[in-house]
Amino acid sequence: MIKAHLPLRALLGGAALFAACDNKPMVMNEDMNTGGGADMAGMTLMCAPFPAPLASCACSVDDYAPRYEMSIHDTWAKCVSDSGEYKLQGAGRPAAAARTEAWDMMAAKLWADMDRASPTAQDFSDARDLYNIDQGIASRVARRQDVHYPELPVMEGKKFACTDAGLPAMYPDRCAGPAHLQPIINDAFQKGAAQTEPRVQAARIEAALLWFFYLSTLSEMWTSSFEKIEDIDAMWGYYNAAQQRGGIAGIARYINPLSPEAHQRAFDGILAGRCWRDLDPRLPLQNTVLYQRALNQLDKAEIYGLGRVLRDRLGKLGAATGEVQRAHLAFINILGRMMDRAARAADAARADVLKAQVSATDPAQVNVQAAQGAIDALFPCP
Amino acid sequence: MPRPLPAALLLAWPAVAWAQEYGTSVRGGSDGELPEERAVSTVTRADLDRRLPRSAPDALRWEPGVYVQQTAHGQGSAYLRGLTGQQTVLLFDGIRVNNSTYRQGPNQYAFTIDAQTIDRIEVLRGGGSTRYGSDALGGVIAAYPIEPFLVKQGAAFRPRLLGAFTTADSERGGRAEFMLSAALGRSASLGFGFYGGAGGREVGPLQNAGPLQNPAYGEHPSIPRYPDVPRYARDGRTQLGTGFGEITADGRLVLAGPSHRLTLASYHYLQRDVPRTDQCPPPTAPVGECLTYEEQFRHLTYLAWDADLGPAARGLRVALSHQRQHERLRYENQGSFFLRRGEDDVDTLGLMMRAHTDPLQQKGARISLVLSYGLDLYLDLVRSRLRRLFTDTGEERELPRGQYADGSSYVTGGAYLDGELRLPGRVTLRAGGRYGLSWARVPAQPESGTAPVDRGFAPVVGHLGAEWRPDRRGWLRLRANVDVSYRAPNLNDLSARLQTGPGFQFENAGLDAERATTFEVGALLRTPFVHADVWAFETLISGGVLKVSQLAPTCPQQTPQCASSWARFQLQNAPALGEVRGVEGVVRVFLPAGLSLRATLAYAWGEEPRVGEVAEGVVGVLLHERVPRSRIPPLNGTVEVRWAPGRARGLDLSAGLRWADAQYRLAIADLSDGRIPRYGTPGFAVLDLGVYYRVDARLSFGARLENVTDAIYRYHGSSINGPGRGLLLNLKLL
Numbered sequence A: 001m002i003k004a005h006l007p008l009r010a011l012l013g014g015a016a017l018f019a020a021c022d023n024k025p026m027v028m029n030e031d032m033n034t035g036g037g038a039d040m041a042g043m044t045l046m047c048a049p050f051p052a053p054l055a056s057c058a059c060s061v062d063d064y065a066p067r068y069e070m071s072i073h074d075t076w077a078k079c080v081s082d083s084g085e086y087k088l089q090g091a092g093r094p095a096a097a098a099r100t101e102a103w104d105m106m107a108a109k110l111w112a113d114m115d116r117a118s119p120t121a122q123d124f125s126d127a128r129d130l131y132n133i134d135q136g137i138a139s140r141v142a143r144r145q146d147v148h149y150p151e152l153p154v155m156e157g158k159k160f161a162c163t164d165a166g167l168p169a170m171y172p173d174r175c176a177g178p179a180h181l182q183p184i185i186n187d188a189f190q191k192g193a194a195q196t197e198p199r200v201q202a203a204r205i206e207a208a209l210l211w212f213f214y215l216s217t218l219s220e221m222w223t224s225s226f227e228k229i230e231d232i233d234a235m236w237g238y239y240n241a242a243q244q245r246g247g248i249a250g251i252a253r254y255i256n257p258l259s260p261e262a263h264q265r266a267f268d269g270i271l272a273g274r275c276w277r278d279l280d281p282r283l284p285l286q287n288t289v290l291y292q293r294a295l296n297q298l299d300k301a302e303i304y305g306l307g308r309v310l311r312d313r314l315g316k317l318g319a320a321t322g323e324v325q326r327a328h329l330a331f332i333n334i335l336g337r338m339m340d341r342a343a344r345a346a347d348a349a350r351a352d353v354l355k356a357q358v359s360a361t362d363p364a365q366v367n368v369q370a371a372q373g374a375i376d377a378l379f380p381c382p
Numbered sequence B: 001m002p003r004p005l006p007a008a009l010l011l012a013w014p015a016v017a018w019a020q021e022y023g024t025s026v027r028g029g030s031d032g033e034l035p036e037e038r039a040v041s042t043v044t045r046a047d048l049d050r051r052l053p054r055s056a057p058d059a060l061r062w063e064p065g066v067y068v069q070q071t072a073h074g075q076g077s078a079y080l081r082g083l084t085g086q087q088t089v090l091l092f093d094g095i096r097v098n099n100s101t102y103r104q105g106p107n108q109y110a111f112t113i114d115a116q117t118i119d120r121i122e123v124l125r126g127g128g129s130t131r132y133g134s135d136a137l138g139g140v141i142a143a144y145p146i147e148p149f150l151v152k153q154g155a156a157f158r159p160r161l162l163g164a165f166t167t168a169d170s171e172r173g174g175r176a177e178f179m180l181s182a183a184l185g186r187s188a189s190l191g192f193g194f195y196g197g198a199g200g201r202e203v204g205p206l207q208n209a210g211p212l213q214n215p216a217y218g219e220h221p222s223i224p225r226y227p228d229v230p231r232y233a234r235d236g237r238t239q240l241g242t243g244f245g246e247i248t249a250d251g252r253l254v255l256a257g258p259s260h261r262l263t264l265a266s267y268h269y270l271q272r273d274v275p276r277t278d279q280c281p282p283p284t285a286p287v288g289e290c291l292t293y294e295e296q297f298r299h300l301t302y303l304a305w306d307a308d309l310g311p312a313a314r315g316l317r318v319a320l321s322h323q324r325q326h327e328r329l330r331y332e333n334q335g336s337f338f339l340r341r342g343e344d345d346v347d348t349l350g351l352m353m354r355a356h357t358d359p360l361q362q363k364g365a366r367i368s369l370v371l372s373y374g375l376d377l378y379l380d381l382v383r384s385r386l387r388r389l390f391t392d393t394g395e396e397r398e399l400p401r402g403q404y405a406d407g408s409s410y411v412t413g414g415a416y417l418d419g420e421l422r423l424p425g426r427v428t429l430r431a432g433g434r435y436g437l438s439w440a441r442v443p444a445q446p447e448s449g450t451a452p453v454d455r456g457f458a459p460v461v462g463h464l465g466a467e468w469r470p471d472r473r474g475w476l477r478l479r480a481n482v483d484v485s486y487r488a489p490n491l492n493d494l495s496a497r498l499q500t501g502p503g504f505q506f507e508n509a510g511l512d513a514e515r516a517t518t519f520e521v522g523a524l525l526r527t528p529f530v531h532a533d534v535w536a537f538e539t540l541i542s543g544g545v546l547k548v549s550q551l552a553p554t555c556p557q558q559t560p561q562c563a564s565s566w567a568r569f570q571l572q573n574a575p576a577l578g579e580v581r582g583v584e585g586v587v588r589v590f591l592p593a594g595l596s597l598r599a600t601l602a603y604a605w606g607e608e609p610r611v612g613e614v615a616e617g618v619v620g621v622l623l624h625e626r627v628p629r630s631r632i633p634p635l636n637g638t639v640e641v642r643w644a645p646g647r648a649r650g651l652d653l654s655a656g657l658r659w660a661d662a663q664y665r666l667a668i669a670d671l672s673d674g675r676i677p678r679y680g681t682p683g684f685a686v687l688d689l690g691v692y693y694r695v696d697a698r699l700s701f702g703a704r705l706e707n708v709t710d711a712i713y714r715y716h717g718s719s720i721n722g723p724g725r726g727l728l729l730n731l732k733l734l
Helices: A002-021 A095-110 A121-131 A137-141 A176-193 A198-224 A231-240 A251-258 A260-279 A288-319 A322-346 A348-358 A368-378 B007-011 B045-051 B491-495 B560-564
Strands: A027-029 A043-045 B039-044 B066-069 B077-080 B088-092 B118-125 B139-145 B155-166 B172-184 B190-203 B244-256 B260-275 B289-307 B314-333 B338-356 B368-390 B396-398 B409-423 B427-442 B453-457 B460-468 B476-487 B504-506 B514-526 B530-542 B545-549 B568-573 B578-590 B595-609 B626-628 B636-643 B650-660 B684-696 B699-706 B726-733
Touching: A095 A121, A095 A137, A095 A198, A095 A231, A095 B560, A121 A137, A121 A176, A121 A198, A121 B368, A137 A176, A137 A198, A176 A198, A198 A231, A198 A251, A198 A260, A198 A288, A198 A322, A231 A251, A231 A260, A251 A260, A251 A288, A260 A288, A288 A322, A288 A348, A288 A368, A322 A348, A322 A368, A348 A368, B039 B045, B039 B530, B045 B118, B045 B650, B045 B684, B045 B699, B077 B118, B077 B139, B155 B190, B427 B491, B453 B491, B504 B560
Parallel strands: B088 B139, B504 B568
Antiparallel strands: A027 A043, B039 B118, B066 B077, B118 B139, B155 B172, B155 B726, B172 B190, B190 B244, B244 B260, B260 B289, B289 B314, B314 B338, B338 B368, B368 B396, B368 B409, B409 B427, B427 B453, B427 B460, B460 B476, B476 B514, B514 B530, B530 B578, B545 B568, B578 B595, B595 B626, B595 B636, B636 B650, B650 B684, B684 B699, B699 B726
16 A cells, blocks of 8 residues: 555655646656556546646645545555544644634624625624634734744744734734734724725725634644644634534635635645644654645645635726725735735746735726736646 | 810820830730631731731741742732632631632732731631631631720820832832820720721832743743743843732721720722733733733721620620722733723621630539630622723723623621530540531523522531640640531632633532531640641542633633633532642740741642643643642741840841742643743742841831842742842831
8 A cells, every 4th residue: 555655655755846836737657556546647646636627736745635535645644634524633622713703703794795785883893892802813813923934033942922022023024913914903993993994994804814814724733833732723723613624614715615626625734734743743743844744735725725815806806896896905905915925935026916916006006817817827726 | 975085185196105015905806716726827917017028918928838829919819728719718807808709719819908907817727617607628817907005094196107118029108097095984994096097009010030940941842941921021020910009098996895895997908900910911922911900999897896795705796897899800902902891899798796605614623615606697799890992992892791790699607606625634625516508699691691590508517626735834735626617609600700820711500519628636835945836637628629621612602702712611529539638837946145946847738630631732741530739839938037135126137038849740720820830830949138126116117138049939829920139128107
């Protein structure tokens, strides 16, 4: 069985990483395969083929593929996630799931239904209460870090220095929660309470929280590597309120309608994270390669999915008018700002194109096609 | 007819010679209330003047078997034989201070007794429910106020000013007070005395030598070098979430006749802006997040009648009291312009009566019996509100419920009979019993998911003890006691929802009473040169109320903060016995030339059945079927050398060492409690030097150099580290 050849697989995995970057289908030579699997012109797939319109995509050799015959063809050892179900690492449902539920309740108050009347001051007040639940979203926005950026130069093992006064201003990208998100959210709540373009404010809160929840899935995987193993459950909680694959809440509520495969891939990434903690159960982590593979898989799927969200919102820009249109643009401004890092990592020139469009302050200035084209090119596969 | 007091007398102080020393001339009916056959120690006014404690609980640090924890700088909770808060009883002048909102674990209420008004504090270690009712599982702390003097003729007036200053926390405080007394009536058989005053202090941020190191630092990469609590300012010495303000006012009017004494007294303690250090900010939260007691007030007013009504009712005391405990908590998150403010008021109406008989003895018999008896009844009425405010928009809203269900009430009380039988052979037997009664009513609140409670508890408890004096002079006394005490679940247990140190705690309306059975043996030595008390005890706790970690689905309805919290707990009765056992002792050696030595030692060990698992994030901890009890103090003690050549005045020099061993035995809840470093509290030794100089009755001066070596230390379970090297100054004038 393929699970018996992990060292070889790992070796292959390193080489295959580059192949995957070109978005070419990753296949294995048949003679390497001792297990079942979909055959494609004499080669054996490591994961199920991507459905249309992503048929040109292929999984990476690093990917965890529990949907494809319970992971027997991928390069991951047998683990708790192979059944395709998320099995809790900790004793109970993570508190992060409660925050995701609060976010969904905020959505119902402020932005879920753009066809209804603008959210009232009372709606903003109710949503802000949900945001400020004790130990709720606000408490975590205030300390959220973006793990794509280097850690703060902290001392004596203090990993959470973003909560120290002055440091968020010095390291705004790493301390994204207090430096980037908190000011947007506070300002939007204030203006929403004053009924200053309430739809716009709702959209700003929506986008900032989408940014927060995305960062949270990754930062919980990071803290799980050294602080609390059970934080891997929080990663799941932030993704879809700790539901199984069919549960569409939180980030999944955005990604799944636009790209069901991206949601599936993101959930594979969630399971990869849990699988990593099953195979590498010590604190701190021992297997940084596996951790990085899980993190990359989830990140890539989420970024693709959020790219679809951004693309979709750009598409709605032209059809809307007035405050609704400005609300879409506000959402695009913030989510586009978030996507810039990933875009720049993929292709700086195209990132510039995208940035020019998503940072426009006037809807009329946005070249939707150019922006959507850049997204398609930058993020072709989940 | 009372004779009008001539104004000249008021101004010409001191016009009349004092009957005795200021403040100790007349004892009220509460004198010597704690049962002497038990493990008791006393802090006197002279001790307070000499040691300069920052608060009433701080004054207990030198007592054997007492370990004072501080969750905040403006708070202190004494552990008696490993138990504290709602498992001990606090009395003021014999009146119960405990109410039904006392929570599990340490609380702030002993701090609300103004140390400046205290004549002495007696501490009973071990169960005391027979006389003091519910809660007295671990012991009783009884504070007695300064009494006014009573002149036998004429009148007298004496004002006094007090000033207090410290360097470690920049305390600036003072008090103005006066005593007034006059004889009434021609026969001078009636007199009155008044003692009252007002004071205040501002206490700044507390400084020490720097943060304590986590004991497990280096053993695991997830464990940082320093604990999350407390946080420090940039100077590395100033602890965030410390400092407070305080105002006090009190008056005590005594009308005394030959066999009757009427006391009308009122004590008011107002503390403002006391941050809860472990939540200001909470662990890993930004510095703009803070939980503060904006107001912590206690108003106690009572009318007491003390009398001797004959052989069957000696030392009678009847007291009617009203106490209001007012708290206003503010949780603020500046980062999101969010402020939540809760107000909880508890009005307690109290009635207590106690008396004892003369010795009942047949002529010629060598057997005598003294009976003591009493009853008490306290009714709590609770108001609880919670509001939230967005500070940027000014929008405010009332939330469905506060910490408690508004309109809750609680009754606790009972009646007791105690007997002391003196037998031939220098043997004394003591026994007594109480029929207790507690009743809780909590109204249903569907909008907050609060279930109604209408439950009563009627425990019967008692004690039995024996004493033998081997020698005629009574230099040695050997004692053995068995005591059964109880604590009925209170409103906090049955209905409160609150964030605690280890996590969010929610109610359990089905709790039963917990009982403690204490077995203790003691030896007391009283010679002209040596006084020593040594006690060994074993306390078995049945139905002990434990914090049990819970999963999110068990959270009560309409309480989203429960599911969001990093850990959740519910109180549950333990399925098996818990226990605390230990030894404690104090020895005092009197040497020539006014030199004396006093040393204390205490050791306690506690465990309980394991119920629940550790909270998330706790690493490397193995749990067994039985686990340590929460915040059991480590082996600790004191040594004090004193040179006081003059008895009542003159110079008094002292050097004191407080020390404690490390405590690594932690309860499940302790492991996720920010107040406790990971995983345990290091030991310490702190040296203090003191000088007290009493010029005469009108002028005294005290100074104390605390923490001479600038040691970094923490009393186990505290949020704050102890003050760094600094000076405490105290001046009493007039």
